[in-house]
Structure formats: C-alpha cells, structure tokens
Amino acid sequence: MTSETVAALLARSNRLGADPRNTNYAGGNTSAKGTEIDPVTGGPVELLWVKGSGGDLGTLKESGLAVLRLDRLHGLVDVYPGVEREDEMVAAFDYCLHGRGGAAPSIDTAMHGLVDAAHVDHLHPDSGIALATAADGEALTKECFGDKVVWIPWRRPGFQLGLDIAAVKEAHPQAIGCILGGHGITAWGATAEECEARSLEIIRTAEKFIATRGAAEPFGAVVDGFSPLPENQRHAKAAALAPVIRGLASTDKPQVGHYTDSDVVLDFLSREKLAPLAALGTSCPDHFLRTKVRPLVVDLPSTASVEEIVARLSELHAEYREEYQAYYDRHATPDSPALRGADPAIVLVPGVGMFSFGANKQTARVAGEFYVNAINVMRGAEAISTYAPIAESEKFRIEYWALEEAKLQRMPKPKALVGRVALVTGAASGIGKAIAARFAAEGACVVIADLDLEKANAAAAELGSSDVAVGVAANVTDAAGVKAAFDAAALAFGGVDLVVNNAGLSISKPLADTTEADWDLLHDVLAKGSFLVSKEAARVMTAQKMGGDILYISSKNSVFAGPNNVAYSAAKADQAHQVRLLAAELGEHGIRVNGINPDGVVRGSGIFAGGWGASRAAVYGVPEEDLGKFYAQRTLLKREVLPDHVANAAFALVGGELTHTTGLHVPVDAGVAAAFLR
Known part of the structure; x- marks a missing residue:
C-alpha cells in the first residue's frame, strides 16, 4: 500500500x-x-x-x-x-x-x-x-x-x-x-x-x-541569407538531406533520426552568434550526455542547394570526427572507457532545422529536445550576461564517467532490428500489417504506407506511439505519391532501411472475361507499383550508404500456372523477376533484394475479403468460409498459412542471420509441389 x-x-x-x-x-x-x-x-x-x-x-x-x-x-x-x-x-x-x-x-x-x-x-x-x-x-x-x-x-x-x-x-x-x-x-x-x-x-x-x-536580441542580428525557408521548401529540403545526414551520423553504428524545425531552432540558426555559441557546447550534464559536447553546424546559407550542402556535410563530418577524437585524446586516461563513436548527435542546417540522432527514435527525439533546452539556456545566459558553460575537461569526465559506462553496460542487448527503419506498403491490413507488427516487435521504426490514410494511422497507433510507427498515405501507382511517402519516412525517422513491396489487389477471371482495364490495374499496382517503390527505396538507401533490404511479397502464382488468373499471375511473375534484376543491380550498394511467395493466406487478408476469396472459392467449388481449409489440404504439410507466417519469413530475411543472401524467393505456402522453384 x-x-x-x-x-x-x-x-x-x-x-x-x-x-x-x-x-x-x-x-x-x-x-x-x-x-x-x-x-x-x-x-x-x-x-x-x-x-x-x-x-x-x-x-x-x-x-x-x-x-x-x-x-x-x-x-x-x-x-x-x-x-x-x-x-x-x-x-x-x-x-x-x-x-x-x-x-x-x-x-x-x-x-x-x-x-x-x-x-x-x-x-x-x-x-x-x-x-x-x-x-x-x-x-x-x-x-x-x-x-x-x-x-x-x-x-x-x-x-x-x-x-x-x-x-x-x-x-x-x-x-x-x-x-x-x-x-x-x-x-x-x-x-x-x-x-x-x-x-x-x-x-x-x-x-x-x-x-x-535581458537583452532583446541575445543571439545577435539575423544574418543575411540565413532566414528560415518557407515551410514547404524547408520540409522538401529536409527530406532530401535527412538520409545523407543519417548515413554520416551512422558511420560508427546505425542511428535513427529526428527532425525539428520549431521556431526556437530556426531562429537560433539564423543568428550571428550561431557558430560561436554552438562551438561552446552545452553545459548541464543531462544535456551533453545526450547531445555530445557540441553539434555539427552547416556553415552555408539557407539558399544553398541540396548538392552544395551534401558536399559540405561530407567535409564537415570528417572534421567533426577528427575534432571529437582529439577531444577524447586530450582528456582520456588509461582508465577511461573506450571512445563510443565520433559521429555527431546533433546536426544544424540553417534555414532548414535540426537533425538529432540516437539508437532509437525516442533517444533521437529526446536528444533534439535537449538541444532545444540548450538553446533556451544559451539565450537566457546571453540575455543577461555571457554564456560560459563548464570546462571541456569536466564535460569529458561526465561523458566518459565510469558510472555512466557501467549504466550503459547494464542495458539489455538490443533487439535485432533496433536502429532500422521499415516502410511497408499495403500495411493497414493482412500480410503487410503482420509484417509491420513483427518488425516493430523486433525494434524497428515502421512506416505504415497504405492507400487509406485513416486505416494506416489506425494500424500505426496499434503498434505504439509515433516513436514506433507512423501512418502515411501511399498510392503506389503514383510516382509523386511514392516519393511523398519516403519523404515522410525521412522526416519521421531519418530515412529507410527495410522496404516491403506488399501493396496489391487481385482479380480472378478467365482469359475471355479479363478486360484490358483489369490487366492495366493489376500491372499498375503490382508491377509498376513495386518498380516505383523500389526505385525510391534505392535512391534513399544509396544516399544513406548504409545498405538495406527490399522485400517483394510475390506469390505462388508467380511460378504456378493456375486457371482463371492470367492478369494477376503475370503481374506477380513481373514482381518475381524484379527481385532477381534488382538483386543483381543493387548489390554493389549493399542493398539486398529478396522475395516471398505466399499462398492460401485467407484469414486476415484484405485481398480475400475484397472479393478474391469468393471468386477463388467458386473456381474450386468450395464454400468461401472453407477456402483456407481447402488450401491447407492441398499442401504437403496440410497446414493453413496465416499472415504471421509470412511475417516470420520477412523477419528471417532481414533479421541479421541471412546477411549474404540476395535474389532469393522463399515459399510460404505449407508446401505446394507445383510451385517449387527450379
């Protein structure tokens, strides 16, 4: 009590x-x-x-x-x-x-x-x-x-x-x-x-x-050319820069990102005292334990192009790492813990905002919140006096305190997907939702992409807070819509590492009844949609330089010739060959491309609930409610396949045990001999 x-x-x-x-x-x-x-x-x-x-x-x-x-x-x-x-x-x-x-x-x-x-x-x-x-x-x-x-x-x-x-x-x-x-x-x-x-x-x-x-302008005057960009330009630029910055911040170990463009941050980045104050670093122990002693500041105006900023970031990052190593060397003793990484936790881009990083989303977000605290502290100190944080040597004693190191060592081993960001299409229901849930359970941050934004947001909310999952609208047949989904992922988590092409639909008709519109719709969603998603995924992953995984949820039908299914099966065969083609092309960037061929996933499936189940049941002459059992009985294992079984295969492919596997198709069909890969 x-x-x-x-x-x-x-x-x-x-x-x-x-x-x-x-x-x-x-x-x-x-x-x-x-x-x-x-x-x-x-x-x-x-x-x-x-x-x-x-x-x-x-x-x-x-x-x-x-x-x-x-x-x-x-x-x-x-x-x-x-x-x-x-x-x-x-x-x-x-x-x-x-x-x-x-x-x-x-x-x-x-x-x-x-x-x-x-x-x-x-x-x-x-x-x-x-x-x-x-x-x-x-x-x-x-x-x-x-x-x-x-x-x-x-x-x-x-x-x-x-x-x-x-x-x-x-x-x-x-x-x-x-x-x-x-x-x-x-x-x-x-x-x-x-x-x-x-x-x-x-x-x-x-x-x-x-x-x-206090003084009215403690950070000095606004520097010409360093004013905040309009919101739409700011966010577009942030989305383009986020994967690059995340890749640099993950040089030593993978990090998740967080983007902040609050008025407090944007004002600080526009002022003449930005560089000297940022160089002094934070002071309160709680601050610099999460933000490191100082941020990386891009010394270019708001008007600089993305290409100019990317080039400068590469130079500044190399300098930051050298300076951090020197900081460690200046103060380390034989008893000091080993250097924990020399990458910045805070990156400031004038006109655009702040990018903060951590082992997971919450840590990244909190690091950003602490730097906002630091900005407020600097403003207050400069308003009434001069900002004078504790000595660098004292900061080092706390950052590399044996007690702090012992606390870090006591932390449990991270889950397999901690530090990775997944984007799953068609993830508001069925197989996509099961994969998103499994990835989140294994520590990943997840972007639920779906044609229905309301359902995407609801599915994301089931997984936890916005530190775990966010929902975005995504019509995979629209290139601009696909890019917008990946931009949302970049602003939410810094980029993307795991992409699952799962969005789809199905139409079951005999050849004579299959219309040109049927054919175009299936190929637009399955073949073209996967192509657009994979193209955008490759762009982001290449910019990050962290490798990545692209998964295709294809189908047994990509290799099995069944009746009344020409448009669907042909589109699935297109997806299946995309796996092989992209595995061959993207391997040099450390991007692995693999596929999963499910079959008979009736329960929990949005496709089957949308009419496909009734159509296939009619083809096989069984009641629709018994379709899952029917599929199970025609398999070698006599077991019904559920969305979770496909999710298990997805995790097996990206969870760290199959690091040298690409171009593979994994059947999840309880054993259909006619669909064995040859």
Whole structure:
C-alpha cells in the first residue's frame, strides 16, 4: 500500500515533470523523508524515498523510487573517502537500501539524503541553468534572489555536492534553495507543498528576471541569407538531406533520426552568434550526455542547394570526427572507457532545422529536445550576461564517467532490428500489417504506407506511439505519391532501411472475361507499383550508404500456372523477376533484394475479403468460409498459412542471420509441389 508520503511525492514529481519549463525529460530528481515501521524490529525507521537512476519525473511511479535508510545514509559521511574516490559512494548506497525492489539509487542520492529537509527537489529548468551558466552567475543570482537562493560553484554530481548543499542550507537558514553552477537548481521544504512552491518560485523568478533584465536580441542580428525557408521548401529540403545526414551520423553504428524545425531552432540558426555559441557546447550534464559536447553546424546559407550542402556535410563530418577524437585524446586516461563513436548527435542546417540522432527514435527525439533546452539556456545566459558553460575537461569526465559506462553496460542487448527503419506498403491490413507488427516487435521504426490514410494511422497507433510507427498515405501507382511517402519516412525517422513491396489487389477471371482495364490495374499496382517503390527505396538507401533490404511479397502464382488468373499471375511473375534484376543491380550498394511467395493466406487478408476469396472459392467449388481449409489440404504439410507466417519469413530475411543472401524467393505456402522453384 502506498503511504501518504510516497503518494504526495509522486504527485509533486508528476506535476513538476509535466511542465518543460521546470525540467527536461528524465532530468532532475525529487525526494521525501518519513517514518515507517521496520518489519524486522517492529520499531520506527527513518527512510528516504528518492527518484532512482533513469526514469522521468513526469511519469514517475513508486517502482521508480529508491528507498534508503537515513541512519545508514548519514553514516556514510564518516567513511566518505573524498572526491578522488567519489564513485565508490554510489555502490555504498546499495548497503543503505530498505527492503527489496525499487529503482537503483542515482548519483544525486546524497544531495537528497544529507540536506536537512523533509522534501528536496533537484531540477534542470532552462531559466535556472541560464543563471548557472552565465559568466557572472553568482552575482546575478544575488541580484535576482537576494539571500533567498544561494550560489554553489560547479561541482560534478556526487557525494561531495550533497555535502556542499547540506552545508549551504545549514549556513543560510533563510534560503529556500540554491543555483548549482553549470548545472541546475535545488530547493527544499518542510512539506511537499512548500518544496514544490519553492521550486516554482525559483524557476519563475529566474524567468521573469531574464525577461525583464535581458537583452532583446541575445543571439545577435539575423544574418543575411540565413532566414528560415518557407515551410514547404524547408520540409522538401529536409527530406532530401535527412538520409545523407543519417548515413554520416551512422558511420560508427546505425542511428535513427529526428527532425525539428520549431521556431526556437530556426531562429537560433539564423543568428550571428550561431557558430560561436554552438562551438561552446552545452553545459548541464543531462544535456551533453545526450547531445555530445557540441553539434555539427552547416556553415552555408539557407539558399544553398541540396548538392552544395551534401558536399559540405561530407567535409564537415570528417572534421567533426577528427575534432571529437582529439577531444577524447586530450582528456582520456588509461582508465577511461573506450571512445563510443565520433559521429555527431546533433546536426544544424540553417534555414532548414535540426537533425538529432540516437539508437532509437525516442533517444533521437529526446536528444533534439535537449538541444532545444540548450538553446533556451544559451539565450537566457546571453540575455543577461555571457554564456560560459563548464570546462571541456569536466564535460569529458561526465561523458566518459565510469558510472555512466557501467549504466550503459547494464542495458539489455538490443533487439535485432533496433536502429532500422521499415516502410511497408499495403500495411493497414493482412500480410503487410503482420509484417509491420513483427518488425516493430523486433525494434524497428515502421512506416505504415497504405492507400487509406485513416486505416494506416489506425494500424500505426496499434503498434505504439509515433516513436514506433507512423501512418502515411501511399498510392503506389503514383510516382509523386511514392516519393511523398519516403519523404515522410525521412522526416519521421531519418530515412529507410527495410522496404516491403506488399501493396496489391487481385482479380480472378478467365482469359475471355479479363478486360484490358483489369490487366492495366493489376500491372499498375503490382508491377509498376513495386518498380516505383523500389526505385525510391534505392535512391534513399544509396544516399544513406548504409545498405538495406527490399522485400517483394510475390506469390505462388508467380511460378504456378493456375486457371482463371492470367492478369494477376503475370503481374506477380513481373514482381518475381524484379527481385532477381534488382538483386543483381543493387548489390554493389549493399542493398539486398529478396522475395516471398505466399499462398492460401485467407484469414486476415484484405485481398480475400475484397472479393478474391469468393471468386477463388467458386473456381474450386468450395464454400468461401472453407477456402483456407481447402488450401491447407492441398499442401504437403496440410497446414493453413496465416499472415504471421509470412511475417516470420520477412523477419528471417532481414533479421541479421541471412546477411549474404540476395535474389532469393522463399515459399510460404505449407508446401505446394507445383510451385517449387527450379
């Protein structure tokens, strides 16, 4: 049963975390102290509930709290070995835990446990960090708050910082909190309500101070030629650049992308201080752990062509990697973790926007959100002073902290398709929907492309948030529509790696009854549609230089001659040969092209539900509801084929075990001897 103390802590945390003005995603932590009955002694025990390592205040639940005994936590003061052995204290927190379960204690636990207050908030508001990173932040803190808020110079998070804050509170009984140089804010109170009110007072007072005292144009004037492009031009340019940038950002390991063109970003990219401020990098540890120490900035105007930007990006990326390696070499010690990759996490293109990258979509999106926080911080600091982030050496100590490395090593092994982006046509139902679901379950980001946008969006929503899947309208017979779908994929996830040609329909008629319109429709959707989709896929994948997979959902009918099926089977045979032709052509780019030949997939099939089932049932003289069973009985295995079985084959072809296979057709038909490939 959740105690009143814990319930109040969670409610306060959720309120604070829900407002981005108060703290960034997953940033900061909150705590409460209270008394409970120790089940071992039956007597009272003083406890600390504090947000544990990881998690987000806005969505914090009781399972995300670490629970520690205060007497044991205070006892660590007597054995603290000093800042040179700071990291040992995190392991020591484990010996202070009360009971089982809960989250692992974070590096900030000491800040909460040692401060003599029942409730403590540590937050990363943009306004507070602006003061914390101002060159004369200490004087400005005094001017802004008087003696109600105390300045504490930069110190890396840890046990000593907890001791420092505890000492400041004791020495300044009138204070409601402090500004942590280069970092954020901490506030305290006797009750949950008082603590929350004080946190908000510090944040809102800092906001008002910056707004009233600050310069009108802290980033300088708009540079001629660097103004934002109109939205349609901006998005078209972003879609063209995204795969190229993603490929560069994935030089060391595959990354998913996120595109941001908010007013905050576009304004920063247009200003004269863009280059010098970006070069200084971010300051708050939460920021640069996700954005790296600095972004890659394209030094060309908004009017530069895509070709000019692509050429310059190649040069800037090489320079960025050299500079990042030099940064690592300047500060690494024999005990430092190995370099984790030298590619940028943030790429800024004036007039166009920001591209952020991460191992998955959420990480990429959050990296972008953190850089927006950093822009706000720089604006605030420049408005009232000069932006002065913590030293590069301190950034390195945190980015390559042994504790941070240990946290990364504890993360579970990623799923097979993490970091890959799939676009599946005809994916709102049947085989396409099953493939999309399987790819998403294996970690891929998925674009559900379908003729019916409403159904595409609904199918995407079933898979999860927009970090997992998005729906797009796609008429595969229209080249412009196909390009628009791939552009949407580029803006959503940075590009595409897995493309499944699944969109289709079927018409079953004898030759004499097959019209020219029937023939044209089937060949437009199946043959021409696959051609257009594959052509666009090859363009994007070639630009990314990351290889890729193109799958064709063909049919047993591509090799089996059945009755009353000339237009459909001929179009499927066209698809089947496209697999062989494109495998031969695209192999030099690392793009593999394979096919799947299903048969008898009745249940869950949009094609069969649309009249094909009734037509085929009539041909074979069986009730339509028994068609699946009929198909099963004519197979060698006597098993009905379902959409999930086709999805299993699709995953087998792209999941990493068949890396040297291209030009293959895999039958998923439960065994139809007449369709054996020869």
